[in-house]
Amino acid sequence: MDLSYTPEEEDFRARLREWLAKVLPTLPPKPSPDDWPARRAYDLGWQRTLYEAGYADVHWDASPTLRLIFLEETERAGAPYVGANFVGLLHAGPTIAAEGTPAQRARWLPPVLRGEEVWCQGFSEPDAGSDLASLRTRAWRDGDDYVVTGSKIWTSHAEVADWCELLVRTDPDAPKHRGITWLAMPMDATGITVRPLRTLAGSAEFAEVFLDEVRVPVANRVGAENDGWRVTMVTLSFERGTAFVGEVVACRRVLAELAVEARRNGRWDDPVLRRRLGRLEAEFRALWRLTQWNVSGAEASGGVPGVGGSVFKLRYSHARQELYDTAAEVLGSDCLDMNRPWVLDRLSSLSYTIAAGTSQIQRNIVAERLLDLPKGR
Amino acid sequence: MRFQLTEDQSALRAGVRELLDRRFGREALRAAVDAPGRLDRELWRALGDAGFFALRLPEADGGVGLGLPEAVLVFEEAGRALLPGPLVATHLAAGSVAGAATGETVVAAADGRLVEWLEAADVVRGAVAGAVPLRSVDPLTPLHRIPAPTPGEAAADRRPPDGGETHTAAGSRPAEASAHPGSGADPGAAGGEHAAGASAHPGSGGHPRAAAGGRAAGSARVGGGSARAEAKPRVGEAPGERRQATQPPAGTGTGAVGADGTGNPAPDPVAILLTAAEQLGTAVRVQELAVQHARTREQFGQPVGAFQAVKHLCADLLVRTETARVAVYAAAVTGDAADIAAARLLADEAAVRGARDCLQVHGGMGFTWEADVHLHLKRAWVRARRGGGGTESEELLAARLAA
C-alpha cells in the first residue's frame, strides 16, 4: 500500500500545475449554460488548448495514475470541465481506440483530440432504458449503407454533436444481446430530427432524436455486425472508470465552502449540522481513496477499469446528493432561491442515481458480478 | 502510487487468517461465548508468538518491525474472527509493558468511562479505581464502568469542541514512543517498568503538548498517577492520585482529554485506527455470512438472494465494506488524524449497519443466540463506543473543514 507518487508522476504534476497557472487566466469567460453554440465553442476551445500543450490524449494513452493526476489538478485549478467533449473523450473515443480499424481510428480520433468534433451517445430509447439490450431502433443493410429508423431519448449534447455513437438492432430474431450493432452516425445526415428536452433544472441538457430512414455507411460500423453489445460494454466500463475523479475533487472544495458559509451565517453552531458536514468530509475522503484504489487496480490490470466502478458510482451518487442536501441546510430558506450557489447543483445531483445506470441496476451488477448472487427474474 | 496490497501484505493477511481459523474457529468462538469473561491465555501466547502484539516494534527490540498498514490487516482479521480480549490495548503496550509483546501479559486500558477485560488483565492502564462491572451487552467483552468524577473535576476537564490540529499518528510508533516513556509514568507503581498511561503513545495529545514546550511539566502531571499501571488491580481499590485539570487541551481531537471526567488521556489515534480495522473485519464477515445465507436459503422455489430486496441489501453491504476498507488502509498509510477519524466513521457504519442487514437477511435465524450474527453486531456496538464514539470524529473532521 503506497500512496506516494513516483518522481516522474510528481514531475508531470508540477509541469501541469505550472502550465495551468499560465493558461487559465487567458481563457475567455464561461458561456451561459443556456447558450449551446457558445458552450460547444468554449468546450472545444479548451480541448484545443489541451491538445496544443500535449495533454489531449491523457484520457487514452496515459497511465491511469497520470490520468488521475491530470483530472485532480485541472479540477483543483478550476480548469473547464470536459463538457461537450465527454462522449468523444470518455465513451466513443475509447471504444473506437479499442475496437476500431486503423482507418476508423485515423478518421475519428484526431478530431476528438484536437477539439474539432463533438460526439453524443444514442443508446437509450423510450422503451429501452435500464434494459438497454431491448432497444428497437432498426437498421437494414442496403448496399454499402445501413438504413436506420427508430428513436433515441435522453441524448445529451445531441443539439451540438457532429457524431452519434448509435446502437441499432440488426437482427431482430437473435437473442436480444446478440442482434445489436454499433454505428457512428453523422448528425447532419438526412432523416434526423433532434427535439430538445427540458430537464427539471430548466435547462436543455439532453434531447429526443428521431431517426427516419437515416443512411449510415457500413464503413461506419465499429466491430462486427451483431457484436455491438460487447463493443458497448467496453464503453460503459470507461464511463464508470475514472470519469468522476474531477468531481470528487470538486465536491471536497464545495464541502470546504459550505463550512465557510456555515461559519459566516452562524449555522456552524448547530452541532447536528456541523457533524453532518464532518461526516461528509469522511465520506469524500473515503471516495478519494476509493478512486486511488481503483486506479491502482486498473494500473495493475493493464488499464481496464473493473467492476469497482459500480461500487464507486453507487456510493458517490448518493454522497453527491447528500452533499447538496446538506448545502440546503447550510443555506436555510435561501435554498429555495435559484440564484444562490448550490441550488442548481442540488437539482442536477438528482440525476446521478439515474444516469449511466441507475443505482438499482448498479446494485444488481455488484450483487451478481461481485457477490455471485443468482440472477433475478 | 500503488494503493493495493503488496504480496507480502496479502501473505501476512492470509497467514493470520489461517492461524485464527485454526486457533479460534467456530467451536472455540462458541466455547468462549459459553464461558464469558474467561480469556484463553494459551491463545493469547500463541498470538504473541505469531507477532500479533510485537508487530510494530523494531526488530532490534525483538519486534516484527512492520508498520501500521500491516497492523490494520492483522486487526481486520482479528475483527473478522471475533477474537476476544483487549487486543488493541495489549498491542499498544507491547513497547512499554513487560510481557505484553510476547502475550505473557494481558493489558487492558481505560477508555473514557469504560474499561474492557478489566478482571482478566494483568496490567491496566489508566485510572480505573472504583470501577464496577456492567452486564455487558456483548458476551465476548466484559465491561466495567469507571465512576463519574465529582462535578467540579468534570467541568474543569471539558475541552472546547474544535481541537482539531494536524497530528500524525505515525508519531506514535512504539519506536518513538519509547523515546519518552516518562510522560505519565509513575515509576513507583507496578514495579516501574510499566510505563503507564499515555507513555507508549505520545500520540494521545503528546505532540501538541511537546510542541508547546510543556513536555517537562506534562511528564510530571499528564496522566500522572492516574494513568498508572496497576498490577492485578482489585476493583474498588483506592484510586491513584487523580490528575487535576491543569493540562492544556489535547490537540488530537480524537477524544476529549478527560471529557469523560476520569482524567484518563485522550484515546490514541492508533487505538482508534486499529478499532476501525476490527470493525472492517466485522463488516467483511457479516457480508460473507449474509451472502452465504442468501445463496443457500430457499423460499418461493428460489434462493432468497435472487430476490432483489435481498440482493440489494447484500450489494450495499459490499459497497459499505469496500469504502470502509480503503478509508482504513489509507489512514494506516498516512497516519493522519483526520484520515483516521474518517476511517473510524466509515468502519463503524460498515460494521454496525452491515451486522443489522446481515441479521435481516437471516430472517428468524438471525434473531437466535445460536447464529453468530448477534455476536458481530454486539461487538460492533462495543467498538463503536471506543474513543469517545463517532461524535468526536465528526467534530474533528468538521474542525478540519473549517480550518
Ligand SMILES: Cc1cc2nc3c(=O)[nH]c(=O)nc-3n(C[C@H](O)[C@H](O)[C@H](O)COP(=O)(O)OP(=O)(O)OC[C@H]3O[C@@H](n4cnc5c(N)ncnc54)[C@H](O)[C@@H]3O)c2cc1C
Ligand atoms: C441527465 C441524464 C443524461 C443522460 N444522457 C444519456 C445519453 O447521453 N445517452 C443515452 O443513451 N442515455 C442517456 N441517459 C439515459 C440513462 O442512461 C437512463 O435514464 C437510465 O439508464 C435509466 O433508464 P430509464 O430512464 O428508462 O429508467 P427505467 O429503466 O425505466 O427505470 C425506472 C425505474 O425502475 C428501476 N428499474 C429498472 N429496471 C430495474 C431492474 N432490473 N431492477 C431494479 N430496478 C429496476 C430503475 O432503477 C428506476 O428506478 C441520460 C439520463 C440522464 C438522467
